[in-house]
Amino acid sequence: MTSALVIDSLDLHYGAAQALRRVSIECRPNRITAVLGRNGVGKSSTLRAITGINAISAGEISFGDETLRRSPPYKRARMGIGYVPQGREIFPLLTVRENLQTGYAGLKHSERNVPDYIFELFPVLKTMLNRRGGDLSGGQQQQLAIARALVTRPKVLVLDEPTEGIQPSIIKDIGRALQFLRDEKGMTILLVEQYLDFCREIADDIYVMDRGEIMHAGPAEDLDREDVRRHLMV
Amino acid sequence: MITQALFRALDKKAIWVVAILLVIALAVPAANLLIPPGSPGHVPNYLVTLFGKYLTYAMLALALDLVWGYCGILSLGHGAFFALGGYAMGMYLMRQIGDRGVYGDPVLPDFMVFLNYSELPWFWQGMDQFWFAMLMVVLVPGLLAFVFGWFAFRSRVTGVYLSIITQAMTYALLLAFFRNDMGFGGNNGLTDFKDILGQPITATTTRASLFAATAIALALSVFICSMIVNSKLGKVMIAVRDAESRARFLGYRVEYVKLFAFVVSAVIAGIAGALYVPQVGIINPGEFAPANSIEVVIWTAVGGRGTIIGPIIGAIIVNMGKSYFTGALPELWLFALGGLFVFVTLFLPKGIVGLIGQWRGYSEWRNRPAPPSDGAPSGEAHASDLAERGENTKTVTRAPQPKPAE
Amino acid sequence: MSKALDTMLYLNGVSVSFDGFKALNSLSIIVKPAEMLAIIGPNGAGKTTMMDIITGKTRPDAGEVYFNGRTDLTKLDEAAIANLGIGRKFQKPTVFESQSVWDNLEMALKKPRGIFSTLFYASDREDKDRILDILETVRLAGRKDDLAANLSHGQKQWLEIGMLLAQDPKLLLVDEPVAGMTDAETVETANLLREISKTRSVVVVEHDMSFVRDLDTRVTCLAEGTVLAEGSLEQVSANPTVIERYLGR
Amino acid sequence: LPAIAQDEGPIKVGILHSLSGTMAISETTLKDVMLMLVEQQNEEGGLLGRELEPVVVDIASDWPLAAEKARELLTVEDVDVVFGCWTSVCRKSVLPVFEELNGLLFYPVQYEGEESQRNVFYTGASPNQQAIPAVDYLMEEEGVERWVLAGTDYVYPQTTNKILEQYLMDNGVASEDIMINYTPFGHSDWQTIVSDIEAFGSAGKKTAVVSTINGDANVPFYRELANQGIEASDIPVVAFSVGEEELSGFDTEPLVGHLAAWNYFMSVDTPENEEFIAAWHEFIGSDDRVTNDPMEAHYIGFNLWAAAVEEAGTTDPDAIIETIVGLEVPNLTGGMAEMLPNHHITKPVLIGEIQDDGQFFVVSETDDLVPGDAWSDYLPESAMLDADWTEPVMCGNYNTETETCGGSSASAE
């Protein structure tokens, strides 16, 4: 297996409007791949295409030996794609515990528990297990969203702006955690992020998007290149 | 400013509707009265009354659409306003009978003589005056809507909770009007009318005039609704529909916006009811039945919610279907009607009116690759696809969605 | 109360709890006219809850909340508070999705909010220019006729900021304005807010320290519903408890 | 002349019943029986050498729709006669249409009276043909001294109870021995009322319930009676709206002995009835289906109309209205039904006890046929009214004191 997740020439439409144009990304296994770009360039659309939430109009997504193009989101999740959406999308009326338990759906009975490292990473969740997800503060919800994705024991973790609304100390923890997941748990990670310093610190590969297209692909160091940065300017 | 608002009311679509209605208001009575029966072009009496009835239903549906389609208030009790307007008219017509009732009492309607009333109850006073009765047609539904809305909107009753209490309201009125002791004729209601404004109610000319009056009233309602929804207030109504609390944080008095729409709508419904009664010849508590109000919602949805023309088309088509099928397929018509509702929801999510927009978007859509055939997103994709393919105007592309578990 | 007199926003001893959980614990905060206050603090410190209280969404269990020195905000509802001149940008962007970007701004525009004044409202040149201005500022000019629903997450954030500007409030409450923005946008937003704070009072909540630094203003750090530290960013971020509980090492 | 052209086509018989909605439960059978009668008549060669053609419409338990459909039948379909309606409000809503368009309506259900219209023929019982004899029976045979008048809250029960209350008081019943109770349509929770009846009935005086409870509400009512153990021998219930069809909805074993007053029971042993039942079973294709009183009313009404058509030699409404009065046709209980000048008919009154097979056992029958009275003699405001649609009176509400024709018809002249 050379690569964990490959997307190839994706096109995506919202009604008549085209949001993605021939987007291709390759996530190397055991690596953190970051996608960057300004507002509205199609980053989230790409991730939603990967998870199956948005239907694509052309292109191919493959995961290991499987092609995902026609699989519904739950099949992809069960294959091992964990998703942390932008805007958290917590189940508001479920308690924190129940929110975490929704991740059990694709697991064997023996695996139906919350790995300890999750609570080490986000201790606040442990104290709030019985509070309803919707009542949490924004940052707490973001932490819950990440934790919830980890409960599914993903092989690939797809995160959409995971640091949004999170306090600095926990951002650092998340960074360390992603590295831990990559190194110790062998996860492949695909990350959309605006927070450049964060990317620079943890990403292995970067892709830069503009207007629905990939404008640049390369190692994380490329972030300091002028031509790359220009895509991120207003 | 006001002229501008009036001008705006007659936008492209509305002006057509108003014009067509006004032409109908003249043409149909003319075709009925001037062209002799048997000649081509003659509109028989039967159809005049029938279509007069449909137009009152159209008015009711339009009234509902103002609150539901534009303001997000799903009233399941709009039939109550219609019925109250109808009763006010019915009371006037009852009093016009005078001593021609079976018991020959000059003042008391028959059912009161029979129930040993010695004098007219206070709420029947003055109803022999046309102007007063018409005032009541407007005032009673308006006032009920105002009081009901005042409390409900101030208490921030929304969504299904509001829908269900409007249903409770009409249901309670249904039961109350069924009671003989209420003084409204019990379940038989008010019937056996003789004249309206001194004209015999069954005369062809009266029928034709009533039809014309209804068409004009509907045209006026279209004009008023169009003026409202095309104004900034209309935008605020939609804002309230979609994100009520956000509108509050912008400083809009959501409860007044809703109250305004609700009262205007109730008044239109009441006038529709008042025009309905002389044309069908009876008003009875059945009009308060919750199922009737639900039907109004359905006409609106079938025609296309959140548009001016939609509810009118919906009301007329569904009722024409009902008239036709109850005669042509007396034993099967419920299958036809039920099937129509299912069909419309599945294939015309924006109603009959949306069909046109859908057609427009069709070619574009055809060139697109098919979405995944199985699986979860299809439901969503389907819904939003259709929404996208529909009108691309800025009004209502999306229906306000009450959150499921709230 | 007398202390409140020359303030724009005056919170004193405000407490609120949800099912026994104290989200705000005797919180006191003062914002002067034409002053900007940046608020930081751990997730769940009560920053958003504080804004909920100011805007009338949540009623405090105890404490005083005064606007402009005399208006007791705890007695007013959301619309009344908004009409006093308090505008808010929500943490989670909330816009009117089924209406165009333009209409969203038009509704936010500072104009009479009554039934009949909106019914008979006709936009004049001035209003249109103002909206166009704002569209430029938030970089949505190209999408003014699109439905707000079709904006991306970050674009909705911008639209909300635009709506806040359109309201032209005396006091702006801005909850995490730069979440999801690129670094360049962040800088610009800071400039924008600084500009505004010359004439208005602004309360900004953010976790992005570089942004807070760009704001270059007084900083308050909340934790567990109360003020943990106050002062310039340097002072606050040097506070060991702040480092321990918020910034991390 | 259109009349000639018309004479060549079939004679159209409008059938105006609810086939859906709440009243379908009762009215569908009436539509079926009408289809059967028309079919039978056609087998006998139709009328005036012309075939009969039934025109069925569904009024869907919606009364304004009933008016619309009546108009449609009379103008669009050009029917010669209409058989229809069950509820009084249905009749009230279509009545102006029949008056305006000069149609003929045969109304087959027992009703509250206080009406007589030129275009309508009332083939069901008026209160004096059902309620009063039933009460007489209870007073005389069962020695009832205390009365519960229970009904659904609408005009028919209210009127009937008003008449009965007056009648009972005239017969020396004290007002504290009368309990009147109304319930909404479709009432399904009878616990309180049944236990109230039981309490009312345990005052040491023989008590009976006179029930004008409407259709749907009866099943739960009788079930509650049975479950609370109110037996006919303790507190008999006599009903005016419960017939064989209603009983077929539940197990009648615990209800044996409760009563109903009608003008026809399926169990009546006459050759006509036997033939009718056999024909019905064959027509409907099931031997389990029952017959009931309104079906007989349609049977009578149809035959009266047919006889009038034969006699008048035309289906013209005016001619029929003139001819039909005084005609007699056999009813199903061994007597003759005569159309009276007030457009009501003569009927025997039968009191039956419910049997465990869902049938009634006739325990009392009036010796003579009772003529239907349009205006009750027991109500002061209508005691002096009379209806007579023959010359010279020609009036549905003729005041015998002032000798004038009141109200609508007066001015219509």
Added chain:
Amino acid sequence: MFRAPFAFRLLAAALCLLAGVFAPIAVSAQDNTSQIRELIAAMPDASLRELEEIVSSLAATGNTDVVPVLEALGEGDLYFNEETGDVVIVTRNRMYDPVTEEEIAPVGETDLSRIRVNNGLRRDIDATIGGMTLMADDPQTRISAARTMGASPDEENIPLLDEALAAETDPAVRTAMENARAVTILGMPDATLEQKRQAVPIVSRTSGGAAIVTLRSALNEDTPEELRADIESAIAGLEQERAFWQAAQNVWFGLSLGSVLLLAAIGLAITFGVMGVINMAHGEMVMLGAYTTYVVQETIRQNSPELFDYSLAIALPLAFLVTALIGVAIERGIIRWLYGRALETLLATWGLSLILQQTVRSIFGPTNRQVGNPSWMSGSFDFYGLSITYSRMWIVVFAIVVFAALLVVLNRTSLGLQMRAVTQNRRMASAMGIRTPFVDAMTFGLGSGIAGLAGVALSQIDNVSPNLGQGYIIDSFMVVVFGGVGNLWGTLVGALTLGIANKFLEPYAGAVLGKILILVFIILFIQRRPRGLFALKGRAVDA
């Protein structure tokens, strides 16, 4: 009032007969057997009046052998052979001689006609049998005999009662007999003051309205002072007791109405409350459940009537299955296209409800179908001062069981969690690996299935007609909304509150006004609590 099941009475009659054989009276009885036969033989041709005379003549023989024939006559089980004129007793599965009880070879049914009776005759028979069975072996028979005497007091019964009391040891029977005796004495003009004063406490011991009536009627102008005082204080005590039990009875009525509402609403609490589908076809699911019961009972009646008492047990799982499957089909066919468009579900399900009603009307006809109560669902029993009908009691129990089961499914199983997750955020749930199509179908199926279960219960107290569901749909929505949408406990408390409130209002306001008041109450209540009784609070809701 207790109605003994029929078979049981028969047994009692048989026991009486045995008693008759061995009792001393039997010696003299032997010689009037032929007279009895003659009397019985005269029955077929007798008019109702003549039958009355025959009954009293039979009673006059004093022979307990006549009890079975009288019982049979009263029950309508006495037939005669039209050809031979022989009188026979026919019960469900056998036919025998009225006197000897010997089985008779069955003849074709058409040859038999029933001997008709009316209420008056039935009363006579009851009284007669009462007199004859006061000494029966079975205590229950003796109790009912005593009760019959108490219900129609007659001076002549006093010696019989005294005789019976002297021999009676069973305390329950003694109580009944003493009561009958006391009631009789209080009504006797020539009983002594002492006797009457002794009777007062015995009568008031039985409590209930009947005792008050007996005591009241014992009062007149010339009631002696002491007795008057006794009676008045006894009445006062009884009135107080009665007021208490009346209130308790109202609570029970309310609970049982509430449990009916609960059953009707609880399926809706799933399809509407959890899924957000404005399910106007819910009532039709209930109706389909009731029709399933009908079909099951019909099948049983045709094929194995002895299973009738199990019909509900068979119907329950079937009804659940049938309606759940239909629910799944509806969800897969229609509802699934409408998620996120809650209001459209109103339109589609309304259409469906029309279609389902008309389908049932076409298949089963528009009229009521007969669904019977199994014996364990019939009759009532007294519980202290309460009269409780079995059908209502089992419905209360059933409602609670269904509620509890649903609570467990929703809150304790992973399917329940997934159901809630899916309805709160379908896309995200799918992205978490939850098979949303499956869960949707299961949820709608569960809600529909539960509606079907409700239908089985409602078939026991209401019409089984195509309109059945229409009668409950509005109330169901009221309950769910009143309780707070999405909260199962709210539905429970809402249903019970509305039930009890209704039953407390009904006696004062009447059923119609009571219902209006309840509706007004709901409207006002929602003003106070705009999200229902068990409103969810906090950010989670308006987020």
